Amino acid sequence: MEKKEPKITRKEPYKVHLEENKKYFWCSCGESQNSPFCDGSHAGTKFLPLLYTPPKSEDYYLCGCKITLTQTLCDGTHSKL
Numbered sequence: 001m002e003k004k005e006p007k008i009t010r011k012e013p014y015k016v017h018l019e020e021n022k023k024y025f026w027c028s029c030g031e032s033q034n035s036p037f038c039d040g041s042h043a044g045t046k047f048l049p050l051l052y053t054p055p056k057s058e059d060y061y062l063c064g065c066k067i068t069l070t071q072t073l074c075d076g077t078h079s080k081l
Ligand code: FES
Pocket: 010, 011, 012, 013, 014, 062, 063, 064, 065, 066, 067, 068, 069, 073, 074, 075, 076, 077, 078, 079
């Protein structure tokens, strides 16, 4: 049976430095071994990575719980888990 919910990788965001206008693929399934980035582990599931292109080069907090409502960036939802 196919999973309906993503796997919670961890209940806090990943602080990562991202470069302006570079394309990053955020793992939405929670199975990636390279979280918070996609490593292709979603193959065969309903989940797909989400493209994120930072507006400027700086540190970002990418969601690790996969439940964020703003998809890719942490919105604090992990604090309710
Ligand atoms: S880590 Fe997912 S909302 Fe913060």
